[in-house]
Amino acid sequence: QKEVEQDPGPLSVPEGAIVSLNCTYSNSAFQYFMWYRQYSRKGPELLMYTYSSGNKEDGRFTAQVDKSSKYISLFIRDSQPSDSATYLCAMSLTSGTYKYIFGTGTRLKVLA
C-alpha cells in the first residue's frame, strides 16, 4: 500500500463548477499537509499549507484535513479554465524530518 493515494484523473468539469480533489494516507504521524498546482512542463507551485486538522481558506481554494479519517481535500470554487493543471498533495511528519511524501497528482480540466 502506498503511503499516499491520489486519484490520477483526469477530472473534467465545466467552468464555474466546484471541484473536490482528495488524498488518503496511511501514516497517522503526518502533521503538515500541502497542495501544489503544476502546469504542464512547469515545476509545482505551492497553493495551500496546513498544519494538523481543520480547514484553511484562501480565495477560491479551501484545504481540509481530517486526521481521524486520514483524508485531505482541496476544494476549488467557481473553477476557471486557468485552473486546469495537475494537483499534487504532499505531507510530512513533524519537525526533525526532511521527508515529504507526494501523491502522484490529479489532472484537472476545466472546460470553458
Place this chain on the structure above:
Amino acid sequence: DVKVTQSSRYLVKRTGEKVFLECVQDMDHENMFWYRQDPGLGLRLIYFSYDVKMKEKGDIPEGYSVSREKKERFSLILESASTNQTSMYLCASTPGAGTEAFFGQGTRLTVV
C-alpha cells in the same frame, strides 16, 4: 517571493555523458532537495541536503551524486547518464524540516 532557479529547462545528453544540473535558491533556506518526476510514479526523492557540504540519500540515489559547496546552490550530478534517467528533475528548498517546500521550474532531461 522565494525563488528557486534551475539552470536549464531542457537538456538532451548522450548515454555515458556526465551531466550537471544546477539549482540556486535566494531565500537562505537550510534545506535543498532533488526529485525526479515520472508519469504514474509521482515525485521521488534522489538526494537532499540540510546544510552546506551535508547530504543524505533519498529513495533513489543510484546513479546520482550531489554537491553543496554554498548554501544557495545544490547540484545534481549524473555520473554516467543512461536512458532510464530520462525524466523531469525538480529542485526544491525549505526553510526548515516539515515546512512548505518551494520548487524550481524543472529540468526536462532526455538521454539518447
